[in-house]
Amino acid sequence: MAAGMDWFPWSLLLLSLTCDTGAFYVPGVAPINFHQNDPVEIKAVKLTSSRTQLPYEYYSLPFCQPSKITYKAENLGEVLRGDRIVNTPFQVFMNSEKKCEVLCSQSNKPVTLTVEQSRLVAERITEDYYVHLIADNLPVATRLELYSNRDGDDKKKEKDVQFEHGYRLGFTDVNKIYLHNHLSFILYYHREDLEEDQEHTYRVVRFEVIPQSIRLEDLKADEKGSCTLPEGTNSSPQEIDPTKENQLYFTYSVHWEESDIKWASRWDTYLTMSDVQIHWFSIINSVVVVFFLSGILSMIIIRTLRKDIANYNKEDDIEDTMEESGWKLVHGDVFRPPQYPMILSSLLGSGIQLFCMILIVIFVAMLGMLSPSSRGALMTTACFLFMFMGVFGGFSAGRLYRTLKGHRWKKGAFCTATLYPGVVFGICFVLNCFIWGKHSSGAVPFPTMVALLCMWFGISLPLVYLGYYFGFRKQPYDNPVRTNQIPRQIPEQRWYMNRFVGILMAGILPFGAMFIELFFIFSAIWENQFYYLFGFLFLVFIILVVSCSQISIVMVYFQLCAEDYRWWWRNFLVSGGSAFYVLVYAIFYFVNKLDIVEFIPSLLYFGYTALMVLSFWLLTGTIGFYAAYMFVRKIYAAVKID
Numbered sequence: 001m002a003a004g005m006d007w008f009p010w011s012l013l014l015l016s017l018t019c020d021t022g023a024f025y026v027p028g029v030a031p032i033n034f035h036q037n038d039p040v041e042i043k044a045v046k047l048t049s050s051r052t053q054l055p056y057e058y059y060s061l062p063f064c065q066p067s068k069i070t071y072k073a074e075n076l077g078e079v080l081r082g083d084r085i086v087n088t089p090f091q092v093f094m095n096s097e098k099k100c101e102v103l104c105s106q107s108n109k110p111v112t113l114t115v116e117q118s119r120l121v122a123e124r125i126t127e128d129y130y131v132h133l134i135a136d137n138l139p140v141a142t143r144l145e146l147y148s149n150r151d152g153d154d155k156k157k158e159k160d161v162q163f164e165h166g167y168r169l170g171f172t173d174v175n176k177i178y179l180h181n182h183l184s185f186i187l188y189y190h191r192e193d194l195e196e197d198q199e200h201t202y203r204v205v206r207f208e209v210i211p212q213s214i215r216l217e218d219l220k221a222d223e224k225g226s227c228t229l230p231e232g233t234n235s236s237p238q239e240i241d242p243t244k245e246n247q248l249y250f251t252y253s254v255h256w257e258e259s260d261i262k263w264a265s266r267w268d269t270y271l272t273m274s275d276v277q278i279h280w281f282s283i284i285n286s287v288v289v290v291f292f293l294s295g296i297l298s299m300i301i302i303r304t305l306r307k308d309i310a311n312y313n314k315e316d317d318i319e320d321t322m323e324e325s326g327w328k329l330v331h332g333d334v335f336r337p338p339q340y341p342m343i344l345s346s347l348l349g350s351g352i353q354l355f356c357m358i359l360i361v362i363f364v365a366m367l368g369m370l371s372p373s374s375r376g377a378l379m380t381t382a383c384f385l386f387m388f389m390g391v392f393g394g395f396s397a398g399r400l401y402r403t404l405k406g407h408r409w410k411k412g413a414f415c416t417a418t419l420y421p422g423v424v425f426g427i428c429f430v431l432n433c434f435i436w437g438k439h440s441s442g443a444v445p446f447p448t449m450v451a452l453l454c455m456w457f458g459i460s461l462p463l464v465y466l467g468y469y470f471g472f473r474k475q476p477y478d479n480p481v482r483t484n485q486i487p488r489q490i491p492e493q494r495w496y497m498n499r500f501v502g503i504l505m506a507g508i509l510p511f512g513a514m515f516i517e518l519f520f521i522f523s524a525i526w527e528n529q530f531y532y533l534f535g536f537l538f539l540v541f542i543i544l545v546v547s548c549s550q551i552s553i554v555m556v557y558f559q560l561c562a563e564d565y566r567w568w569w570r571n572f573l574v575s576g577g578s579a580f581y582v583l584v585y586a587i588f589y590f591v592n593k594l595d596i597v598e599f600i601p602s603l604l605y606f607g608y609t610a611l612m613v614l615s616f617w618l619l620t621g622t623i624g625f626y627a628a629y630m631f632v633r634k635i636y637a638a639v640k641i642d
Contacts, residue, residue, distance in 0.1 A: 031263045032136055033192065033201040034094040040187070040204060042090040043072070045083050045132040045139070046441055047169065050527045050594065052127050053601045054440040055082030061124060061169075062117040064089050064104035064250050076383055076451075077376025082442035085134070090252055092135065094202050095189060098254040100182075100219075100227040110216055110247040113240070121170075122177045122242035128595075130166035130528070135187060136204040137373060141270060142167045143208055163269060165528055167211040170240070178237040180211035182219075182229070183252045188259035190266075205259050205266040213237035219249045227251050267373055271532050282516035283536055290513045290543050297550050301557060305635060312639045327560035328639055332484035334560065334632060338568035341404035342412045343419070348572070349397025349464070350420035351622025354615060356389040357382060362541055365534035372530045387455055390417065390463035397464075398471025403479075413468035417461045420618065424611055425456070431607045434600050477629075480637035490564050497562055499570060506555050507577025510547045510620060514540045514578075515585060522589050526605070545623055548575055552624030553631045560632070567628065575624020579617035583609070 034040060044058030059065060072085040089103050104111060113121065133140040141163040170179040188206035218235040220228040227249065229235075238248050261268075312328045327334075338344060361382050364370060370378045397416045398409060406412060428444075435443040444452075495501070517540045524531030552575040556567050586609040596602055 038094045040092045049129045055442045057084035057441040077379030103250040113246045119242040125170035129169045132166040135207045138207045178213045182212040184210040203263045205261040286513045330565040333565040335479040337404040345397045345401040346416040349393040349416040351618040352396045353389045353393030357385040387459040390460045391467040394464035394467025395471035398468035403476035409472040417464035502574040503577035506551045510578040511581035513543045548623040549627035552628045556628040571628045572621045576617035576621030
């Protein structure tokens with residue numbers, strides 16, 4: 001997801017989702033058993049860098065190539081992530097060791113990189129690119145051993161092992177650039193228990209690599225393609241000089257180790273996070289704070305409301321009551337339709353579509369059906385669900401549009417189906433043009449774009465029209481009081497009733513509940529980490545819904561007490577106030593956490609951030625709007641109106 005959002009007609013995409021079982025991300029579900037000396041295929045996924053946010057395919061650099069390059073058929077999510085899974089010339093056999101083997105060796109001659117190739121490799125190394133390989137669908141990881149000396153005693157040093165996804169392409173030292181040209185693969189297998197007369201089978205449970213840089217002179221290669229590594233630490237690294245041709249060997253070694261890790265828990269290594277405790281504390285803190293504040297708000301509102309309703313309903317005080325100020329005074333205007341009812345209902349329809357999609361995706365992911373082993377499954381599911389949730393979006397938009405005295409349902413349905421998706425598609429298309437210009441694999445291919453358009457106009461649009469038709473035909477929402485013919489004059493409002501002040505006040509509580517989770521999500525998107533804590537995310541989503549609803553009710557109550565009945569648009573804008581804080585946090589994250597300096601990566605970051613903020617505003621605004629609408633109908637139904 002680091003950059004951009006494949007495209008064959010949508011029917012083919014549906015087929016690819018259901019018929020891809022022979023391909024390769026299904027081993028995330030069904031284990032592959034290997035016998036002794038069975039080939040274990042090493043595939044390349046892509047090159048990534050958190051500094052440029054532009055993924056590249058493996059053979060964009062002059063690596064050794066097999067005799068025939070074969071790309072795997074990918075699902076929609078993989079293409080949108082920039083994955084281009086391809087075979088490599090590494091020959092690895094189950095439980096068979098290799099001391100040192102030369103790649104692309106033609107009578108043990110070294111590989112010569114041209115000046116142009118050398119410049120490109122040097123540029124990628126200085127941009128901190130990582131190479132991502134997979135064996136049996138397990139991504140390669142580099143082990144990092146960190147020593148933490150907590151007691152100040154050398155004997156009590158604790159070794160803290162963490163894993164880095166992929167391996168570094170190279171490194172720089174004193175203005176010189178070095179390439180990791182030797183890869184030591186360490187593969188762990190789990191031996192399956194079988195009956196006595198059967199041959200042992202093995203399953204791959206971990207894939208590590210130790211990248212090394214060894215210069216040409218220190219590597220001795222023979223005619224058979226074998227090589228000898230230098231002993232000890234007396235070898236020099238392989239320098240890449242971008243101003244001239246460079247000669248080098250690409251070599252690799254394979255080492256197998258038996259492991260107690262069961263196949264079912266082989267992903268645990270990749271998903272271990274160093275700060276799980278912080279995560280727990282932050283979640284508990286959010287839950288406690290939100291429910292505490294929610295309880296206080298609810299108590300105040302309910303007590304005040306009961307008092308209001310009791311006062312308004314006293315038969316003997318009718319004249320006094322009418323002279324008082326308060327929300328009852330605007331009963332004849334509170335349900336007056338707002339300006340631009342079609343646009344409001346369209347945005348709320350898209351909000352419902354987003355809400356249903358996010359709820360189902362998080363719930364399904366929480367049950368473990370969208371694990372990282374199913375590469376691209378999360379994004380594929382999200383895209384298809386958004387299309388199919390068009391029925392619910394259309395239905396809610398159609399019913400609300402009729403309630404707001406709208407008549408042009410066909411135009412309203414078209415607006416609902418195209419307004420938000422059109423903005424998303426437009427921004428993505430512009431960003432995609434920039435990614436294309438950089439020849440990155442993150443650019444969505446043209447056939448994929450056509451397929452997405454086919455999905456939009458072939459699935460989403462008809463479903464929105466269908467939902468809108470039934471929603472518009474259904475009885476409109478029942479408003480408990482009649483609207484007066486002549487609009488009431490609105491008194492001058494206090495400074496704190498200003499719309500922007502409202503956004504700042506309403507956004508802080510929902511944002512406070514979720515900002516720690518936001519950090520992990522940003523790390524997953526922008527720093528190529530795995531995000532898998534969907535149980536936490538589901539909990540945070542529930543807290544977000546509760547806090548948005550309550551804040552929205554409080555804000556609309558204050559507004560009606562100030563005798564301002566124009567609450568429809570204002571409540572939608574103010575309820576999405578936490579999106580403003582998400583934008584501020586995204587800017588903070590960009591400045592403090594990311595090392596992005598170039599124009600196009602910065603443009604990508606802020607382009608996709610704008611999409612996230614817009615979607616989040618629609619989501620929270622919709623939750624708040626419907627909560628406030630239910631509340632307003634409830635309180636006006638509870639008072640006697642003459």
